[in-house]
Amino acid sequence: MVNLLQNENMKIYRRLRTWILVGLMVAFVILVNTMEWHFDGKKAMDDGWKVTVKQEIQQWNRALKQPNLPDENKKYYEQQIAVNNYHLEKDIRSTDGTMWDGINGSAGLMIVITIFTIIIVGDVVAGEFSSGTIKLLLIRPASRAKILLSKYISVLMFGILLLLVLFVVSIAINGILYGFKYIDLPLIKMNTEGEIVEKSMILNLWKTYMYNGVSTVIYVTMAFMISSAFRSSSMAIGFSIGALFAGNIVMELLQRFDWSKYVLFANIDLTQYLVGSRPFQEGMTFSFSVGVLVVYFLIFNVISWLIFTRRDVAA
Amino acid sequence: MSSEPIISLVNVTKKIGKATIIDDLTFDVPQGEIFGFLGPNGAGKTTTIRMIVGLMSITKGKILIKGKNIKSEFEQAIRHVGAIVESPEMYKYLTGYQNLVHYARMVEGVSKERIDEVVSLVKLENRIHDKVSKYSLGMRQRLGVAQALLHRPSLLILDEPTNGLDPAGIRELRDYLRHLTRTEGITVIVSSHLLSEMELMCDRVAILQRGKLINVMPIQQFIQGNDQSQSYLIQATPPEQALSVVRQIDGIQGVNLTQDGLLEVNADKELIPDILEELMKNHIRIYSVQLVSQSLEDRFLEITGVEQIG
Numbered sequence: 001m002v003n004l005l006q007n008e009n010m011k012i013y014r015r016l017r018t019w020i021l022v023g024l025m026v027a028f029v030i031l032v033n034t035m036e037w038h039f040d041g042k043k044a045m046d047d048g049w050k051v052t053v054k055q056e057i058q059q060w061n062r063a064l065k066q067p068n069l070p071d072e073n074k075k076y077y078e079q080q081i082a083v084n085n086y087h088l089e090k091d092i093r094s095t096d097g098t099m100w101d102g103i104n105g106s107a108g109l110m111i112v113i114t115i116f117t118i119i120i121v122g123d124v125v126a127g128e129f130s131s132g133t134i135k136l137l138l139i140r141p142a143s144r145a146k147i148l149l150s151k152y153i154s155v156l157m158f159g160i161l162l163l164l165v166l167f168v169v170s171i172a173i174n175g176i177l178y179g180f181k182y183i184d185l186p187l188i189k190m191n192t193e194g195e196i197v198e199k200s201m202i203l204n205l206w207k208t209y210m211y212n213g214v215s216t217v218i219y220v221t222m223a224f225m226i227s228s229a230f231r232s233s234s235m236a237i238g239f240s241i242g243a244l245f246a247g248n249i250v251m252e253l254l255q256r257f258d259w260s261k262y263v264l265f266a267n268i269d270l271t272q273y274l275v276g277s278r279p280f281q282e283g284m285t286f287s288f289s290v291g292v293l294v295v296y297f298l299i300f301n302v303i304s305w306l307i308f309t310r311r312d313v314a315a
Numbered sequence: 316m317s318s319e320p321i322i323s324l325v326n327v328t329k330k331i332g333k334a335t336i337i338d339d340l341t342f343d344v345p346q347g348e349i350f351g352f353l354g355p356n357g358a359g360k361t362t363t364i365r366m367i368v369g370l371m372s373i374t375k376g377k378i379l380i381k382g383k384n385i386k387s388e389f390e391q392a393i394r395h396v397g398a399i400v401e402s403p404e405m406y407k408y409l410t411g412y413q414n415l416v417h418y419a420r421m422v423e424g425v426s427k428e429r430i431d432e433v434v435s436l437v438k439l440e441n442r443i444h445d446k447v448s449k450y451s452l453g454m455r456q457r458l459g460v461a462q463a464l465l466h467r468p469s470l471l472i473l474d475e476p477t478n479g480l481d482p483a484g485i486r487e488l489r490d491y492l493r494h495l496t497r498t499e500g501i502t503v504i505v506s507s508h509l510l511s512e513m514e515l516m517c518d519r520v521a522i523l524q525r526g527k528l529i530n531v532m533p534i535q536q537f538i539q540g541n542d543q544s545q546s547y548l549i550q551a552t553p554p555e556q557a558l559s560v561v562r563q564i565d566g567i568q569g570v571n572l573t574q575d576g577l578l579e580v581n582a583d584k585e586l587i588p589d590i591l592e593e594l595m596k597n598h599i600r601i602y603s604v605q606l607v608s609q610s611l612e613d614r615f616l617e618i619t620g621v622e623q624i625g
């Protein structure tokens with residue numbers, strides 16, 4: 001199994017295409033962060049943060065006075081006010097105008113990771129068929145299931161590589177742009193017991209990565225299934241990236257139907273359960289979505305496996 | 316030599332949709348034999364090979380390799396097999412060497428030395444570290460043979476192995492296959508529609524047509540045909556006189572004069588000395604005697620009939 005994985009990795013990393021994608025990832029992170037810094041971040045770099053924090057408190061206080069404010073929103077505003085007050089009392093900077101502003105913002109670039117990993121995964125099975133190499137691959141004493149699994153793992157590892165690139169490059173570039181001075185800035189938030197706590201910024205960053213990573217894994221698994229079922233990389237890549245962008249639009253049209261909460265795209269974005277956001281439909285919970293995603297995940301993998309291990313290879 | 320066949324096919328049938336592509340194939344290949352699959356385009360040679368190596372499912376019947384069922388004991392059965400199925404497609408973006416490393420990792424016990432050994436065997440030392448995308452067809456074929464031999468298989472299956480090889484390469488392959496069967500007792504199955512190639516390479520051939528096994532026979536028998544009587548061309552002068560002399564000999568099946576003035580005689584081999592003696596007694600000068608064997612092509616067409624492909 002380790003050998004098979006080594007093989008799959010060799011086939012990914014000995015290709016120029018792979019390194020072009022990695023290079024593009026680096027370029028994207030640098031470009032997006034530099035633009036952000038240029039248009040936005042530079043202004044907030046010195047002590048101006050206190051002014052902003054105070055302005056925010058005033059805004060939320062005003063919002064609290066609105067009539068008919070839902071409980072949920074009220075609680076959210078109160079929490080934010082408490083957090084901001086804590087910043088002022090302890091003289092702990094907000095992330096505004098520090099490297100963390102850029103780093104946390106860069107987590108949004110995980111969509112690029114999803115797209116690039118789909119490009120690799122679309123070809124990983126289909127490519128063996130279109131080049132005919134599948135014939136020599138499958139006549140070895142290794143079961144088809146193991147070969148398929150090693151391909152799947154190798155692709156997920158590529159996704160993790162891109163995530164590490166995102167992590168390292170976003171820290172480096174934002175450090176260079178904003179300075180590394182506030183690298184140990186804590187994250188201030190209110191825990192479930194209502195106490196204000198200081199948390200590690202890095203840990204929080206990885207938590208965001210993981211939330212976003214769930215959708216990456218699901219899209220990649222879907223593309224993997226299409227790649228092994230239809231043996232067409234363009235179909236796998238086209239359909240999966242299409243779904244990535246069109247999913248939300250489709251869901252808006254379907255929202256009025258009750259059953260739509262079981263659709264993959266209604267659940268794929270777990271950040272909808274973070275504070276300050278609303279779930280796709282009333283009554284959907286985090287564990288509901290996780291459950292739905294697990295079911296889809298299993299279905300996709302079982303289909304890939306059934307088709308790949310059974311099909312006649314006539315390529 | 317063990318009497319246990321290396322591979323046996325038992326009532327193997329393949330259906331795709333409604334079409335029966337392979338119809339009830341049964342044959343064994345013993346150890347150390349070079350066995351040929353002969354058949355016109357679309358006869359089902361490649362399909363049979365795909366089933367043997369587990370790329371295609373078997374609709375009915377079974378295939379045993381060294382007693383292991385390719386379907387239910389795939390890993391144990393395929394371990395003994397090295398194969399090229401149609402053209403040997405390699406990873407073009409890898410070097411020849413990296414391709415071999417890739418396949419070496421998939422079986423146990425292939426050392427670095429073994430890789431070097433097969434590389435020199437197929438004479439690719441100078442180009443093995445080039446990308447396969449820069450290889451010629453013949454070089455890719457050689458690399459294909461190298462990957463098939465890497466794990467010292469007991470059964471080597473080559474589908475149209477001489478495709479793209481130059482005459483020297485074909486000869487080398489032939490000699491090498493002979494060498495492997497003699498010294499290591501390896502068994503080889505080759506498919507081809509080039510009859511002349513089969514003649515030089517194989518011990519036995521199976522003739523396949525429209526998915527059916529027409530016949531399995533030793534290549535000598537295939538070339539010569541079943542009947543013992545042969546035809547001979549005799550150059551003798553004067554020819555007319557020779558013709559009338561030969562006509563009178565007992566046991567001659569037929570004799571006539573060709574357009575070139577040669578005597579064409581159909582007779583048993585044992586009768587030839589008598590014929591010559593009789594001619595000499597009659598003071599007829601004999602310049603040459605030649606055995607006419609049917610060409611392999613004629614023989615092949617005779618067996619399969621002149622039919623449409625498929």
Ligand SMILES: Nc1ncnc2c1ncn2[C@@H]1O[C@H](COP(=O)(O)OP(=O)(O)OP(=O)(O)O)[C@@H](O)[C@H]1O
Pocket residue numbers: 314331334336354355356357358359360361362363508625
């Ligand atoms: N996937 C498939 N679906 C339907 N029919 C097929 C399929 N693959 C092969 N066939 C048919 O099976 C028959 C045998 O094909 P096969 O490739 O085994 O022939 P072959 O003897 O190798 O011929 P060639 O000398 O041209 O290589 C052909 O009639 C072909 O059309």
Ligand SMILES: [Mg+2]
Pocket residue numbers: 360361362401474
């Ligand atoms: Mg063929």
